[in-house]
Amino acid sequence: MKTHFAARVTLGFAAGFALSTLLLEAALWLLPTYNGVYAADPDADWPVHHLVPNASYTYSTGWNFRNVRRGEINNMGYVAPFDYAPGSEATVIFGDSYIEGLMNRYEDTLPAQLATSGGADLAPLLNFGISGSALPDYLGLGTLIRDRFRPTWIIVFIGDGDFVEGFDVRPGHFRWSPDDVASVELMPEQLRSKLVKVVRRSAVVRYLRANLRLNMHSLFDSRPGTGDGPEMTFCPETHSERTDVERAKSYVAELPLALGVPAGRVIFLRDSETQRQAIYAPEAKRESAACPPSRDDEALESLLREAQSVGIKVVDTVPLFRKHYEATGERVDYSPTDWHWNATGHRLAADALRDLMQPSPAR
Amino acid sequence: MLFTSGEFLFLYLPIVVAGFFAIAKTMGRAIAAGWLVLASIVFYGFWRPEYIALLLVSIAVNYVFGYFLQRGSFDRYISRRAVLGFAIAINLIVLSYYKYANFLLGTLDSVFAADLPALDIVLPIGISFFTFTQIAYLVDSYAGKVQERNPIHYALFVSYFPHLISGPVLHHADMMPQFARAEIYAPRLFNMSIGAAFLALGLIKKVLLADSAAPLANELFDTQDPSGLSTTLAWHGTLAYTLQIYFDFSGYSDMAVGLSLLIGVRLPYNFNSPYQARNIIDFWRRWHMTLSRFLRDYLYVPLGGNRLGVGRRYINLAVTMLLGGLWHGAAWTFVVWGGLHGLYLVVNHGWRHAAEHVPGYRVAMENPILRRLGAVAATLLTLAAVIVAWTFFRAESVTHAMRVLAAMFGSGSSFASPTDAGLSSWAWIAAGFALALFSRNSQELIDGAFSRKLAAVANRDLRDVAMAASLGTSVVIIVLMAFVAASRGVTEFIYFNF
Numbered sequence: 001m002k003t004h005f006a007a008r009v010t011l012g013f014a015a016g017f018a019l020s021t022l023l024l025e026a027a028l029w030l031l032p033t034y035n036g037v038y039a040a041d042p043d044a045d046w047p048v049h050h051l052v053p054n055a056s057y058t059y060s061t062g063w064n065f066r067n068v069r070r071g072e073i074n075n076m077g078y079v080a081p082f083d084y085a086p087g088s089e090a091t092v093i094f095g096d097s098y099i100e101g102l103m104n105r106y107e108d109t110l111p112a113q114l115a116t117s118g119g120a121d122l123a124p125l126l127n128f129g130i131s132g133s134a135l136p137d138y139l140g141l142g143t144l145i146r147d148r149f150r151p152t153w154i155i156v157f158i159g160d161g162d163f164v165e166g167f168d169v170r171p172g173h174f175r176w177s178p179d180d181v182a183s184v185e186l187m188p189e190q191l192r193s194k195l196v197k198v199v200r201r202s203a204v205v206r207y208l209r210a211n212l213r214l215n216m217h218s219l220f221d222s223r224p225g226t227g228d229g230p231e232m233t234f235c236p237e238t239h240s241e242r243t244d245v246e247r248a249k250s251y252v253a254e255l256p257l258a259l260g261v262p263a264g265r266v267i268f269l270r271d272s273e274t275q276r277q278a279i280y281a282p283e284a285k286r287e288s289a290a291c292p293p294s295r296d297d298e299a300l301e302s303l304l305r306e307a308q309s310v311g312i313k314v315v316d317t318v319p320l321f322r323k324h325y326e327a328t329g330e331r332v333d334y335s336p337t338d339w340h341w342n343a344t345g346h347r348l349a350a351d352a353l354r355d356l357m358q359p360s361p362a363r
Numbered sequence: 364m365l366f367t368s369g370e371f372l373f374l375y376l377p378i379v380v381a382g383f384f385a386i387a388k389t390m391g392r393a394i395a396a397g398w399l400v401l402a403s404i405v406f407y408g409f410w411r412p413e414y415i416a417l418l419l420v421s422i423a424v425n426y427v428f429g430y431f432l433q434r435g436s437f438d439r440y441i442s443r444r445a446v447l448g449f450a451i452a453i454n455l456i457v458l459s460y461y462k463y464a465n466f467l468l469g470t471l472d473s474v475f476a477a478d479l480p481a482l483d484i485v486l487p488i489g490i491s492f493f494t495f496t497q498i499a500y501l502v503d504s505y506a507g508k509v510q511e512r513n514p515i516h517y518a519l520f521v522s523y524f525p526h527l528i529s530g531p532v533l534h535h536a537d538m539m540p541q542f543a544r545a546e547i548y549a550p551r552l553f554n555m556s557i558g559a560a561f562l563a564l565g566l567i568k569k570v571l572l573a574d575s576a577a578p579l580a581n582e583l584f585d586t587q588d589p590s591g592l593s594t595t596l597a598w599h600g601t602l603a604y605t606l607q608i609y610f611d612f613s614g615y616s617d618m619a620v621g622l623s624l625l626i627g628v629r630l631p632y633n634f635n636s637p638y639q640a641r642n643i644i645d646f647w648r649r650w651h652m653t654l655s656r657f658l659r660d661y662l663y664v665p666l667g668g669n670r671l672g673v674g675r676r677y678i679n680l681a682v683t684m685l686l687g688g689l690w691h692g693a694a695w696t697f698v699v700w701g702g703l704h705g706l707y708l709v710v711n712h713g714w715r716h717a718a719e720h721v722p723g724y725r726v727a728m729e730n731p732i733l734r735r736l737g738a739v740a741a742t743l744l745t746l747a748a749v750i751v752a753w754t755f756f757r758a759e760s761v762t763h764a765m766r767v768l769a770a771m772f773g774s775g776s777s778f779a780s781p782t783d784a785g786l787s788s789w790a791w792i793a794a795g796f797a798l799a800l801f802s803r804n805s806q807e808l809i810d811g812a813f814s815r816k817l818a819a820v821a822n823r824d825l826r827d828v829a830m831a832a833s834l835g836t837s838v839v840i841i842v843l844m845a846f847v848a849a850s851r852g853v854t855e856f857i858y859f860n861f
Binding site: 015024212213218220221 | 373575827834838851
C-alpha cells in the first residue's frame with residue numbers, strides 16, 4: 001500500500017509540475033519574452049562571436065517585460081535592419097551592448113542617428129556592437145573587417161571595464177595575449193549541441209536567463225545592509241600591471257593599421273556608467289571617490305592619452321550628458337533599472353561624433 | 364533570512380522540513396521539536412547572530428517566571444501579582460531599551476535642546492513579537508489558563524521560525540497544544556498541499572504586488588523636499604503604499620501560515636480582506652487580526668474595556684490604539700497613526716450609538732437600495748480614513764505626512780503625471796485595489812474553495828493524485844517567484860522593522 005501511495009504522489013506531483021511548467025511556457029511564448037538573440041555556431045568565414053543571422057528579435061527586460069523592442073539581425077549576425085554588403089565603403093562602429101542597442105528602436109540608436117544626419121559624405125554605418133565585447137575584440141575584428149569592407153571611419157565605444165574584461169576567456173571573443181602585449185588572440189567559438197539549442201529556445205529559459213538575468217549570487221545572497229552605517233562601497237581591482245601602458249600604446253598604434261585607416265579617422269567614444277551615476281546622485285560621486293582609481297580606470301586613461309598622442313580623436317560623453325541633464329533634467333539612460341543609453345543618450349553621442357566627422361576643407 | 368530568498372526556499376526549508384520528519388520518525392518527537400527550535404534559532408541569527416543570546420535569555424527567563432506563576436508555591440514570600448508585575452516590567456524594560464531609548468532621547472533633545480547623543484542600538488528583529496507573545500503567556504500563567512508546560516514546546520512556541528520575525532502574534536493556547544499532538548510529527552499530504560498553496564500565494568502577493576507598489580510609494584515618501592508635491596504624486600504614492608503594506612504583510616502572513624502547515628501546525632489567520640471593511644471596528648477585526656486580539660485581551664480589557672461606562676470605554680479605546688501605534692515603531696508618526704485609529708474607533712462607536720436615535724435611520728436601512736448605497740459609501744469612507752492614517756505610518760516625520768496630506772487635499776502644485784510610467788502605474792494601482800476590494804482572500808480561496816474541492820474527490824487514490832498535483836503546481840510557482848524575487852534585489856518585509 002505504501003508503494004502505491006508513493007507512486008500516486010510521485011505521479012501526481014510530476015503531472016502537476018509538468019503541466020504548470022507547460023502552461024508557463026505557453027504564457028511566456030505569448031508574452032513579449034526576450035527572444036531571437038542567440039549565438040551563432042562557429043563559422044570559419046567569420047570566426048568571431050556573432051548572432052544567428054537573418055532573424056527577428058524581441059527585447060524586453062525584467063519580470064514584467066519592460067521596454068519591449070523588436071528588431072532585425074542581419075546577414076552577418078549583427079543588429080541592423082539591412083544587410084552588410086561585402087566590398088563596400090563603411091563607417092564601422094565597435095562596441096558592446098551599448099552599441100548593439102537591443103534596448104532601443106534601431107532608428108534611435110547611434111548608428112542610425114548618425115547615418116540620418118551625417119550627410120552624404122558618410123559611408124554606410126555598420127554596427128558591429130555585440131554584448132560582452134571589449135577592447136581586444138575590436139583589434140581582432142579589424143583585420144576581418146578590412147578583408148571584407150573598405151572602412152572610412154572607425155568609431156570605438158569604450159565603457160567601464162573594457163580594458164580588464166579583455167583578459168577574460170570568452171568563446172568567440174578576442175583577449176589580450178598573455179605573452180605579447182602587442183597582440184590579441186581569438187578564443188574559439190563553441191559549438192552548441194542540438195539539445196542546448198532546443199533548450200535555449202524555451203520561453204521559460206529565455207525568461208529566466210534574459211528577462212530575470214538569473215544568477216546564483218542574487219538567488220542565494222539576500223542579506224540586507226546592516227542599516228547602522230554607510231553601505232559598503234565596492235572598490236574594483238586597483239593593482240595595475242606595468243604592461244598595461246605598453247598594451248595601450250600598442251593598441252592605439254595597431255588599431256588604425258588593422259583597419260587600414262589613418263589614426264585621424266578613428267574616434268574613441270568614452271563613456272562611464274560610474275560617472276553617469278554621479279550626474280544623477282552626487283552622493284554616488286562621493287562614494288566612488290572613496291575608492292582609489294581602479295586598474296581599468298588607469299589603463300583606459302593611458303589608452304585615451306596615447307590615442308590622442310597619435311591623432312585618434314576622443315569624445316568623452318560624461319560632460320555632454322551632465323550638461324544635458326543639468327539643462328533639462330532628462331536622463332540619458334534607462335536608469336535606475338538599466339544604465340544603457342536611451343534614445344537621448346544615443347542622440348547626444350551621435351551629435352558629438354558628427355561634429356568631429358564633418359568633412360574638412362583639406363579633405 | 365527572507366522567506367523569498369533562495370537560501371531559505373531551496374536550502375533552509377527543505378532541510379528543516381525533511382529533517383523534522385526524519386528525526387521524528389527515527390529519534391522521537393521531543394528531539395524533532397528540539398530540531399525545530401534549533402532551526403528557528405539559526406533562522407533568527409542568520410542576519411545578526413549577536414541577538415541569539417537575547418532571544419534565548421528572554422525565552423528562558425520568561426519560562427521560569429511562567430513556571431513559578433503557574434505553581435504559586437512562593438505566595439508566602441511574595442505575591443504572585445508582584446511576580447507578574449516584575450516579569451512584565453523586565454520584558455518592557457528590555458523592549459523599551461532596544462526600541463524606545465533613542466526615541467525618548469530624541470524627544471527630550473528636541474524639547475529641551477539638551478544635545479543628547481543617540482545610543483548605538485540596533486533593533487533586534489522581531490523583539491516586539493516575541494516580547495508580546497511572552498507577556499501573554501505570563502498573564503495567562505498568572506490567571507491559571509496555561510495547560511501545556513513543556514519547556515521545549517514553550518521555546519518552540521516563542522521561536523517558531525514561520526512567525527518569529529513578523530508574526531502572526533501567537534497565543535500559547537493555540538500553539539503549544541499543537542506541538543504536543545502526535546499527528547504533526549508525520550508528513551501529511553493534505554497539509555503539504557494546502558501549505559504550499561498558501562506559500563505560493565503569499566509569494567505572489569509579496570514579490571509581484573507589494574514589491575511593485577514599493578517604488579511608486581517610495582517616489583513620494585522618499586522625496587527630500589515635500590513642499591512642492593503635486594496632487595497627483597501625493598495620491599499616487601499614498602495609494603501605492605496602501606496597497607504595498609497590505610500585500611506585503613498579508614503576503615508574509617500567508618507564507619507563515621503555509622510554511623507552518625508544511626510541518627502540520629496551524630497558525631491563526633492574520634488578514635480577512637481588511638479593505639472590504641465597512642467601518643473601522645470591522646477593519647480592526649480584519650487587519651492584523653492577531654495583534655488586534657492581543658491588544659483587546661491584554662490591554663483594552665485589563666484597562667476596563669466597556670465595563671466602566673461609555674466615556675471610559677472611549678478613553679480605553681484611544682489609549683489602546685495609541686499604544687498599539689507605539690508598538691509598531693518608536694516615532695511620533697506611529698503615535699499619530701495609532702491616535703487617529705483610536706479617534707476613528709471612538710467616532711465609529713459614537714456613530715453606532717447615535718444612529719439608533721436618528722429619526723428614519725432604521726427605516727432607511729431596511730430599503731435594499733439605500734442599504735447597498737450605504738454599504739458602498741461606508742466602505743469607501745473607511746478606506747479613505749485608513750489611507751489618511753497610512754500617510755503617517757509611512758512618512759519619515761509628522762511634518763512630511765502633513766505636507767503629503769495637504770498636497771492630496773488641495774494644496775498640491777499641479778496635477779502633473781507622477782512618473783514616466785504615468786497611465787500604466789495608475790492602471791496598476793486600480794488593479795491592485797480591485798484585487799483588494801473585490802477578490803476573495805487567501806483563506807477563502809485555499810482553505811475554503813480549494814480544500815473543499817480536494818475533499819470532494821470521493822476516490823481516495825484520485826484525491827492523493829490531486830493533492831500531489833497541486834503540490835507540484837505550487838512548487839513551480841514558488842520556484843518562479845523565488846527567481847523573480849532574486850531578479851528584483853533584496854526587499855525586506857515592512858513588518859521586519861517592528
